[in-house]
């Protein structure tokens with residue numbers, strides 16, 4: 073495999089110019105902060121914003137309450153369906169993003185196949201298709217309780233914000249396959265944990281059949297995680313020229 077970590081003219085470190093170190097440190101010690109105070113000032117300002125802020129979003133009321141299966145309604149009675157819908161919406165959005173993450177990884181791996189990274193494209197395509205099926209599975213689950221799968225729930229919004237960096241890593245033309253696998257590993261770790269939580273939540277909401285269907289998705293996610301983790305580890309070890 074071609075090395076993805078190379079030596080070069082990186083000028084960010086102080087050791088690039090040893091004769092200037094003394095002067096640089098002296099200047100840094102002599103230069104006052106650009107603004108007075110300490111971290112308490114920013115904490116105070118954040119507290120003020122928090123006190124005056126509303127919520128980041130809301131869950132729309134199920135639009136087909138009348139048409140909602142009475143069995144689903146009975147099961148959700150006395151519970152807080154919006155909390156469940158919020159997490160379902162979050163999973164839906166994440167699985168959709170997962171498809172896009174794998175699309176980008178497939179492009180990266182196919183464009184760099186001559187580097188001998190050895191990541192099987194067919195396996196990546198299978199994982200991508202499974203993410204899509206999970207998305208459709210959650211869409212059906214949301215519809216089955218009378219909610220709207222096209223609505224962006226608050227948790228979906230927050231998750232999308234947290235994932236922005238991952239898609240940026242995967243679509244940056246300069247990143248290596250190993251960099252991209254690290255980003256996918258972060259996504260798969262979060263994905264795996266979120267499915268486990270959603271399954272417990274579905275069970276507690278009385279949605280046993282839904283929880284069983286989600287279990288099959290989790291089994292596929294387990295396979296994704298195992299493979300991505302192994303590929304990433306192997307690539308890092310090879311890059312460091314040590315045995316994995």
Ligand SMILES: [Fe+2]
Pocket residue numbers: 166167170203206263293
């Ligand atoms: Fe997923």
Ligand SMILES: [Fe+2]
Pocket residue numbers: 170203260263292293296297
């Ligand atoms: Fe996955």
